[in-house]
Amino acid sequence: MQAVNELCGHASSTNTPNAPQPGSEGLDILILAPTRNDARLTADFLDTAGLRPNICQGLEDLRQRVQAGCGAILVAEEVLGKESVKILADLLREQPSWSDLPIVIITGTREAWARHRHLSALTPTGNVSIIERPVRPDTLVSTLESAIRSRQRQYQVKSLLEEREKMTLEALEADRRKDEFLAMLAHELRNPLASVANATALLKSSSDQETLAWSTGVIERQTHQLTHIIDDLLDVSRITTGKIRLRRSHINMAVVLDRACDSALPLMAERGHRFTCDYPKLDLWLEADPTRIEQVVLNLLANAAKYTPKNGCIQLTAINQGADILVIVKDNGIGIEPKRLPEMFQLFTQGERSIARSEGGLGIGLTIVQKLTEMHDGQVDAHSDGPGLGSTFSIRLPATVPQKSATLMGDRELRPKLISKRVLVVDDNVDSAVGLAKLLTRAGHQVALAYDGTEALAQAQLQSSEAIVLDIGLPGMDGYEVARLLRQETWGRQALLIAVTGYGQEEDKQRAMDAGFDHHLVKPVDLTRLKSLLRVSPEEPAVEQISA
Structure with a gap:
């Protein structure tokens, strides 16, 4: 060339x-x-x-x-x-x-x-x-x-x-999963609502005790299920925005496991599962938020129960490995394809459609498990040999040594004596207000009603209310403003103020405290919790100033 x-x-x-x-x-x-x-x-x-x-x-x-x-x-x-x-x-x-x-x-x-x-x-x-x-x-x-x-x-x-194409595909996949999630959410909400509607119709058409007992049981169970769905949704919102605050204490993990197992028993019995638990009672100590750790374990147990065919076997074990506490939930259920294991903890990821549709599940439970475990400086892992071969989920949490004065959490509970109070229930939803008033009246309290902020101020002064259960979302003058005005009056400064709202974020609780509330409850109100708050006498300080 x-x-x-x-x-x-x-x-x-x-x-x-x-x-x-x-x-x-x-x-x-x-x-x-x-x-x-x-x-x-x-x-x-x-x-x-x-x-x-x-x-x-x-x-x-x-x-x-x-x-x-x-x-x-x-x-x-x-x-x-x-x-x-x-x-x-x-x-x-x-x-x-x-x-x-x-x-x-x-x-x-x-x-x-x-x-x-x-x-x-x-x-x-x-x-x-x-x-x-x-x-x-x-x-x-x-x-x-x-x-x-x-x-x-x-x-x-x-x-x-x-990169743009990858982001586009990821966005499309996220949209697909969200659409699928919304469809599943509608499915999950319709089921308990249908049961409540049927039970209500039976109550209208029949007065025999057997039908009454069955219908009220259905309504109670399905209301609990709806509350659980809402709580999960709120937890996911808090997790994704980094707004969950842990209330750590020195706890015996065995007590947490006891409570989680007790809560899971009805679900296990309903599906005919053989459920076994094996862990030491005095060798599982850690610094953690007991409510959140119980939630983690219960989510794993509920997940195992849902994705194990009827009459299956589910095992919960826990051991102290020195530096860590290892909790394992094992089942002989439908299993997981190995390639899907890494995505099991992603938000809105669910099991096989046939199982998920029949057994329920929003695809957020395992996300909550992973995030809460990581917030406790722990790790979560999933293993399965494949479809039909069962699954094993494990969480590993940092262990601590028992304190000398430590006792089993929950061994002693102070039960305040019943004190009848003059209670004012304020809610613009008439059915909700009247229903709660009837329940509190049966509990021995003297109850008055108000349906807006102006009426609430007048009733509180007229009745000299000792406790006010106040809805935040009132028309015109909201609950925060009512609370501030109450605290400015001599007759309102000593009243027990309990906020009731559908908003349960940390900033909502803080805003309630700033307005003068003593407690913050999320709808639907836990009646046992509300009765407990009302039983506390005025001279007894509340254990928690703001509670979820």
């Missing part, structure tokens, strides 16, 4: 090529020459110039290397016959939208180029540069460096496009 030989002659002279410019390294320059010797001499020259030459053995080899990725093509016009030009033009036309592969052609004079009209087919299809003989080394190196930098920018565009 006369041009290359001449070029190499220049390279061996005192005109040494300049060092490569920054950003021109890292991509190969594909060389297509008439002879092996020409290709080798050209490659040696480019290598000396700090570039990355790569010799191609022919057009097919060139095609494969282009598809694998390259920076530019350096080709002599001698190898570009009509058929070769057509193949190269087709290759350029097949480029993706981000690609504009640079081609540098070593040719004779422009008159010679004009004589080879078939070469003009490359011009409209590609990024073609022509260098005439005799070739100056610096000109060739500079042209190739510029081509490489251009190609690197193209690859940057490719990366950006791929």
Whole structure:
């Protein structure tokens, strides 16, 4: 190849090529020459110039290397016959939208180029540069460096496009999972609502004691189920926004496990599962929020019960491993495909549709498990040998040593004596207000009603209310403003103020405290908790100033 030989002659002279410019390294320059010797001499020259030459053995080899990725093509016009030009033009036309592969052609004079009209087919299809003989080394190196930098920018565009496509696919997948979640949420809400509607209809049409007992039991259970769904949704919201606050204390994990197992027993019995628990009673101490750890364990047990066919086996074990406490929930249920294990803790991820639809589940329980465990500096793990082979979930939490004065949590509970109070119930929802008033009246309290803020202030003064159960979302004057006005009056400063609201975030509780409330309860109100608060006499301080 006369041009290359001449070029190499220049390279061996005192005109040494300049060092490569920054950003021109890292991509190969594909060389297509008439002879092996020409290709080798050209490659040696480019290598000396700090570039990355790569010799191609022919057009097919060139095609494969282009598809694998390259920076530019350096080709002599001698190898570009009509058929070769057509193949190269087709290759350029097949480029993706981000690609504009640079081609540098070593040719004779422009008159010679004009004589080879078939070469003009490359011009409209590609990024073609022509260098005439005799070739100056610096000109060739500079042209190739510029081509490489251009190609690197193209690859940057490719990366950006791929990242955008990835983000688009992730967004579409997130939307799909959210849509699926909303469909499941509607399903989960309709089931208990349908049961409540049926029980209510039976209560209207029948007065026998058996029907009454069955209907009230259904309403109570389904109300609890609806509350559980709402609590899970609120927990996910708090977790994703980082607003969960742990109330850590030195606890005996065995007591937490006892409570979780007791709570799970009805679900296990309903499905006919054989449920076994095995853990020491005095060797599982840790610094943790007992309510949240119980929630973690109960979620794992509920998950095992739901995804294990009836009459299955579920085991809960816990051991102290010195530095850690290991809790394991194992079942012989439907199992999990190994490839799905990493995504089991992702938000809105559910089990197989056939099981999930029949057994329920919003796809958020395991997310709560993982996040709460990590907030306690612990780890959660899932294992399954495959579909039909059961699943094992484990949590690992940092262990502590028992305190000398430590007793089993829950061994002693102070039960305040019953004190009848003058209670004012304030809610713009008449059914809710009247229903709660009847329940508190049965509990021995003297109850008055108000349905807005102005009426609440008047009734509180008229009745000299000792306790006020106050809905936050009142029309006009909201519950916060009512509480502030009550605290400004001598007859309202000593009253026990209990906020009732559908909002349970930490900032909602803080806002209630700032307005003058003593307690904060989330709808639907836990009647046992409310009765407990009302039993406390005025001179007895509340254990918690603000409680969920």
